[in-house]
Amino acid sequence: MTEAGCLDMRSRRTRHILTLGCVPGEFLDAAVDLWRADRVDQSMRTGESVLVLVDQDATTPAEYIQTLLAIDHYSSPVGIIPISKRSSDLNQLVRLLGDETIHIDISRSRFRLTETAEANFPSAPPVLSRARQGDPASVAEDLQADLLVLQGHAGPVDAGFGRWLTLCSRHLHQPGEPPTFPCFDTYQCFRQKLHGRSPFSKEGLFNPTHLTSSLAIIDGCGTIPVPGSIFNYETSIARCVMESQVRAAVMTHGVSASPLSTLIVFLGTLAEGLSLGEAVRGANHHVYQVGSSTSMGGVAAAPWAVLGNPEIKVSGLPLIESVPRSTELGAEYSVDEAFLDSPFGGLVSLLGLSGRPGPFDVTAPDGRWVRGALSARGRTYLWIAGPGPHAKPKAGEQVKVLLSKRPDDPTSCWRRKSKWMQANKVLLHRMADTFTKRGGEEDHFRTLISLWDEISGEAELAAFAVTPLRRQSISPPLTSRTERLDARINALARVTARAIAAAVPVTGARLSRLWLPPWLPAGTVHFSEQCSCGCPLVGDARRHPLLELVRVEMRCPACGSAGDVCGERVTSASGAFECAPTVMGGPKQRAVPAGAAVEVRVRRLGGEETEGFASAALFDPFQQRQVLVDGTGVQPLSTTDLAVTIPEDWPQGLSQAVVAVVVGCEISFLDFDIMVQSRTADPVGGHPEVQPRGIGVKHSAREWRHVDG
Ligand SMILES: [Zn+2]
Ligand SMILES: [Zn+2]
Incomplete structure (x- = not known):
């Protein structure tokens, strides 16, 4: 077992800024300075990191999507910065582009995944299974998290993560503008009815401008509006996030239905010291590999996309490497219980699998929760639950997990x-x-x-x-x-x-x-x-x-x-x-x-x-x-x-x-x-x-x- 927490030491990617529409010079200049861009022009090259400043008024949907597909063609990680002459200010750029690293206190990570059953098993890590906690107090606690991951039914204007959390942007509506949702000018919310509440109730509605997490992942369909589409940036969740205290966000373009393994690839890649843009590419690549639905044919920015700096790195995610011992049943890995002893548990990067063909099943002989994923970069990550709040691990105690070859057609019977x-x-x-x-x-x-x-x-x-x-x-x-x-x-x-x-x-x-x-x-x-x-x-x-x-x-x-x-x-x-x-x-x-x-x-x-x-x-x-x-x-x-x-x-x-x-x-x-x-x-x-x-x-x-x- 060796520590793998150190950051990747490869050479720095060329930082390239692209603009769409008509981005005011003050925003472009600020972005170039803050992000220390190497290039600002409209041509593309392989292997760069791209930041796209998107004028929300003058960009057409086709222009926007074609640009993202072209960036993907050059295999570049990408970050999006929406620019609105009405609502953008330079402070947003300072907050999103001013840092190279975000540190996460993993004990303050919270995952509320309302569409993912296996994240919400009673045996799953407590920070992962927060969707089991259906009450206003637990939602309020989650919203204080350092790393906040939300998954549910969403769109550009609102996003629902269970009965007690709906991100709602209706407060951004300006009188006289055409309303997107009825609530924009009537304050009658049609979502509240689904939760058995009066349409005038404000219970469970949360204005995402008040988000404070360092890193926020808001997964659901289309949480980033495509400029020129029927959903306007000015009244979107994305605008709220731009105006919040969030320092980097992962949101979505089009349909998003990512299985838990996507999140494991994402976290594993980040924990290995790769950038947020690379981790999102890895997650999207995984979504394509497992055949989940998407609306765009390129992995750079769909379904997940970075809102902010694609080159930012995230420290504080617990990852350890482990080499296997071969057994009759498969490859057995051992991990220090002390490493897993937190409400998050821990991430393990599995070595020694190059000669073994997948797919794999995983079991922990002691019955604890464990899930994993193979990344497109050829890495294999497991997420293993900790010993639980009442178990006190003894010094040197090892947790074993067994990786075995999956039967050819396990559902046939x-x-x-x-x-x-x-x-x-x-x-x-x-x-x-x-x-x-x-x-x-x-x-x-x-x-x-x-x-x-x-x-x-x-x-x-x-x-x-x-x-x-x-x-x-x-x-x-x-x-x-x-x-x-x-x-x-x-x-x-x-x-x-x-x-x-x-x-x-x-x-x-x-x-x-x-x-x-x-x-x-x-x-x-x-x-x-x-x-x-x-x-x-x-x-x-x-x-x-x-x-x-x-x-x-x-x-x-x-x-x-x-x-x-x-x-x-x-x-x-x-x-x-x-x-x-x-x-x-x-x-x-x-x-x-x-x-x-x-x-x-x-x-x-x-x-x-x-x-x-x-x-x-x-x-x-x-x-x-x-x-x-x-x-x-x-x-x-x-x-x-x-x-x-x-x-x-x-x-x-x-x-x-x-x-x-x-x-x-x-x-x-x-x-x-x-x-x-x-x-x-x-x-x-x-x-x-x-x-x-x-x-x-x-x-x-x-x-x-x-x-x-
Ligand atoms: Zn509403
Ligand atoms: Zn007879």
């Missing part, structure tokens, strides 16, 4: 689960309808269906998770965030298996007909195993017409229906795609004496890699009597035997049985007929006292008589 949930929804509704039509209890399925509905919304969120697609952002593995959801799905799978088994004596055993829309033929499936009667099983693959799901209907030429199970596409030995069942099984004996147990074997061949549940129901042809075996666990790629004990007084002849096997979101059925023999008959293929073999355990069956109506 959630996409599949979501699709099965969609398909299952139809099945469960149709089963519920059939069940109630035939005299079953009205609410047997209702709660179950609503629980699946609830969970499917969350599964979709996991399926749509964007972070896994962002190679340049480093976050905890998706699996660490879906553990609780997985547990809830498993609990629901168990209940679903039981509910289906309990319903089939009423709905009937042929459940395939309940799938809708009709699944289309998708070829024949070959089985290596046989039915218990010795005949080869026959399978028809069926595919869902919309959802790219497959099922397999299994039959025995002698015994009839054998099941309808979830399938999956596999690659055959010849390289072709084939459909394979994820579950197989059936009774070991087809003829069983009353008083004995039918042994049913359930084999899991594929599908979701989680514990599944099997529930069995046996019922007589009149559907008057039934035996249920409650959900028993069936493990991935293993075999479980269930025993369904037939009561001694069970009617002789044909009975039907169904085993519902629910694995995560995959619902399969095994269904088959059983010939119940008289107690005195010779058992065929079984014995009354036979115990199930295999890894399963015998489950006690319960019986009740179904009463119609």
Whole structure:
């Protein structure tokens, strides 16, 4: 570990001032002196640092944007100084251009990011998760910060950062001028209604002229008005910031929706001693790399832009370098707990990653919050939370974080689960309808269906998770965030298996007909195993017409229906795609004496890699009597035997049985007929006292008589 706080010692960039429109000579002269400009003309060269003085009255939108794009073409960092003949004064230039360095007291940094969930986890650094504090006092405290970072919904005239902070510039409105917002001449604010307040209320409105932070980042859409556009500089937040005590600001051009990793690249780059203009370029480059929305095709000034001196440097950001130790699981980094012991935590620059291809996931074995990003300059930064307010780190204590390669397609299993949930929804509704039509209890399925509905919304969120697609952002593995959801799905799978088994004596055993829309033929499936009667099983693959799901209907030429199970596409030995069942099984004996147990074997061949549940129901042809075996666990790629004990007084002849096997979101059925023999008959293929073999355990069956109506 080495300290990396020292400022970059590279040679000074040429400082070039450009003007747009008609900038009065006194402003240009002051800017040249204060900023110690090397060049003042309209030509551009590579690698300079550019300060653009923008006359807000005479500059057209196209001129402004074309200039910024040209600056980007020459890879130059850029700062904007709006010049208004009505409202600019030289003091603003002295404040923004008079210094080369801003020092930040990091304990006085505050981040209020209302659009970034991962910044607001309870485990996130307390200064980062300020959007969790929704009260006027915490907002007032934040506005005193040295480094203030705000992110929310914004525009050139107002910007909202939660219920208690709206930056509002309406006080700048001059009577007689056309109002941009209704409140400009009526004092009725349409934002207040959204917060449940009277339109005349001033609660939560803040005039940004009173900002005092040394460095302010105001992220949201378009917080810098484009000159000549429908939003006028004279009544903008940007003008307020120019008139405030802020010494450097980062604001925005056009759409801005920067993920947290953008901020990490920005802070890491600044902490390494690069200039504010370079850090903003790095942040914008990252926004482009991760595919976030922007309104401009150049990274120099969009979406983030420096309002002020692009060459200013920021000291006081805690950054440390760390070299990894290779482990089986990935690269392990250690950081002194003492370094992280603050409400900010600390930034770590990771070394030794040049040979490792990303994307990366990161975890801290002690469970603390950690996020990171890869910068376009090839640096890798982590932001790690401190030990928390109540932990007192011991001298020399080390915090470990593990950087591991992200799986190729971590959301694929959630996409599949979501699709099965969609398909299952139809099945469960149709089963519920059939069940109630035939005299079953009205609410047997209702709660179950609503629980699946609830969970499917969350599964979709996991399926749509964007972070896994962002190679340049480093976050905890998706699996660490879906553990609780997985547990809830498993609990629901168990209940679903039981509910289906309990319903089939009423709905009937042929459940395939309940799938809708009709699944289309998708070829024949070959089985290596046989039915218990010795005949080869026959399978028809069926595919869902919309959802790219497959099922397999299994039959025995002698015994009839054998099941309808979830399938999956596999690659055959010849390289072709084939459909394979994820579950197989059936009774070991087809003829069983009353008083004995039918042994049913359930084999899991594929599908979701989680514990599944099997529930069995046996019922007589009149559907008057039934035996249920409650959900028993069936493990991935293993075999479980269930025993369904037939009561001694069970009617002789044909009975039907169904085993519902629910694995995560995959619902399969095994269904088959059983010939119940008289107690005195010779058992065929079984014995009354036979115990199930295999890894399963015998489950006690319960019986009740179904009463119609
Ligand atoms: Zn308003
Ligand atoms: Zn058979």
